[in-house]
Amino acid sequence: MHDLVIFDCDGVLVDSEFISNQALADSLARYGLHMTATECISIFMGLTTEDCAKKAQEMGVSLPIGWVDQVEAETDDRLRAGVPVIAxxxxxxxxxxxxxxxxxxASNGTPAKMKITLGQNGLWDRFEPAMFSAYALGVAKPDPALFQAAAQHFGATNPVVIEDSLSGVTAAMRANMRCLAYAPHGGGEKLTDLGAELFTDMAELPRLLGI
Known part of the structure; x- marks a missing residue:
């Protein structure tokens, strides 16, 4: 029996990935890198904004000082307009x-972003007492330390991670934790290749968790 369930936030608890990546795509387009939101999801999903900037620069785009704060503010504004909770x-x-x-x-997102997305869905009070953000801890997935910090906080010896990104699954594998990968729209082969167990509906989780 698992003694802790560690959820990613974006794409697992709230359906925010497309909104966030559309904001990212629109911002990058202003600096000459033209991509769709879907393409951004395939490349940047699960990364911190700083790592998104590094990857974009590796792709040839020149971003100004302050771009990270700029795109995070633009993303938060769009998320405030409404983000549905995952069914x-x-x-x-x-x-x-x-x-x-x-x-x-446990998320690579900022606490402020999670307060926006979880707050408007009545989930903030559930998670705020034990929230693990890469921005607060100074370490981000795929580093396993974020999940390890969560397990240590709860004294958990058999945690399970619920993820939807390559970086998140990689972090779980590096932490030697069981990982259930949520892929409701298919395309989860890369996640299973890393060692995750795939599922497509949150209704499946009680059975997968053995509860």
Missing amino acids: GVPKLLACLDAIGLPYCV
């Missing part, structure tokens, strides 16, 4: 609460 998440969390199984969020 099945409220019921799943209620199930975990009912059996007393602890859970938390």
Whole structure:
């Protein structure tokens, strides 16, 4: 039996990936790198904004000083307009609460961004007491330290990670943690290649967790 469930935030708890990556695509286009939001998801999903900047610069774009703060502010503005919760998440969390199984969020996103996305869906109060952000801890996925910090906080010896990105799955594997990869729209082969177990519906999680 697992003693902790560690959730990623974007794309796992809230359906924010397309909105965030459209903001990223629009920003990069202003500096000459033209991509669709879908292309951005395939390249930048799961990365910190700083790592997005590094990768974009490796692709040949020149970004100004302050670009990270700029694109994060633009993204937050779009997210404030409305981000839906992933279908099945409220019921799943209620199930975990009912059996007393602890859970938390560990994300490469900023605490401010998570407050926007989780807050408007009634999830902020559930996760705020034990929230692990790469920006607060100074370490980001694919480094396993983010997940290890969460497990240490709860004294967990058998945690399970719920992820949807290559960097997140890689971090879980490096932490020697079981990883369930959420891929509702298919295309999860790369995640399973890394060692994750694929699922497509949050309703499947109680069975996968053995509860």
